[in-house]
Amino acid sequence: MKFDAPLKHGTLLRRYKRFLADVELESGERVTAHCPNTGGMLGCQKEGSAVVLSHRPSPKRKLDYRWELASDGGQWVGIYSAYANALVEEALAQGAIERFAEAGWSWRREVSVADSRLDFLLAHSESGRQCYVEVKSVTASKEPGVALFPDAVTQRGRRHLEALMALKAEGVDVAMLFVVQRGDCDRIRVAPExxxxxxxxxxxxxxxxxxxxxxxxxxxxxxxxxxxxxxMDVAT
Incomplete structure (x- = not known):
């Protein structure tokens, strides 16, 4: 997935009010960028760290810049949570997700189920099999090589798990898919802390x-x- 807007490198001055970040660009200009991540962003909001912004001026937006990448220990981290779904769709199209690499899978996004909305419904053209998939973006790591989820309390995440369990009780195939948006991790663990x-x-x-x-x-x-x-290590 390529970025669809020009990028600017800079230095993070501060993140505040959850959705805002002040950044000094390489040119010396100081700008305020939208932070598209509501999580704890463990390790990804260190003042003085390198960041990458996209420049998206529009009369429909209050801010011209969006924070795209953070630097954690020299590793670029994709902080835009919504990219996880786009990355999954791209990987499905390329057969890059082993579980669904077999030819014949198609999918719909943002599927309503009871009181929830799940990210994907996949269907196999020949067998008729279906599988609901919920996607979570992962950015945190505090141990070398190990990604963590969640890095903050997530009531919404628990509701999605409950929706998946309800579907499974009806005999429907369901899956939770974690997308680690950093390249320095070779496994992921659930974070009860x-x-x-x-x-x-x-x-x-x-x-x-x-x-x-x-x-x-x-x-x-x-x-x-x-x-x-x-x-993934799910031991609690």
Whole structure:
């Protein structure tokens, strides 16, 4: 996935009010950028660290810049949570997700189910199999080579797990797919230290038959792409 707007490199001055970040560009200009990530952004909001912004001036937007990449220990991290779905769709089209690499899969995005909206409904043209998939973006790491999810309390994340469990109880195939938007991790673990209730709910979901998958990405100012499957540790 290539970025669809010109990029500007800079230095993070501060992130505040969750959705705002002050950045000094390489030119010396100071700008305020939209931060498109509501999570804790563990390791990704260090003042003085390198960042990459996209320049998107429009009369429909209050801010001309959007924060795209953060630097954590010299590793670029994709912080825009919504990119995870686009990355999954691109990977599905390329057959890059092992579970759905077989020819014949098609999909719909943003599917309403009861009181929830899940990210994908996949269907296989020959077998008639279906699978609902919920996608989560992962940016945090505090141990070398290990990505973490979540990095803050996520009630919404628990609701999605409950929706998947309800579908599984009806005999429907369901999966949770974690997209690690950084290239320095070779596995992912659930993080009960940030949200013990989410960790317990995920363990329960797995016991009830919800499939859990994770993929890792290569991330740079040139773009982001899914490149590998990752094992996940769900022990609480």
């Amino acid at each position: 940030f949200d013990p209730d989410y960790a317990k709910t995920l363990a329960e979901a797995i016991d009830r038959g919800v499939e859990v998958m994770a993929v890792g990405c290569d991330v740079s100012p040139r773009g982001i792409s899914v490149v590998r499957s990752l094992p």
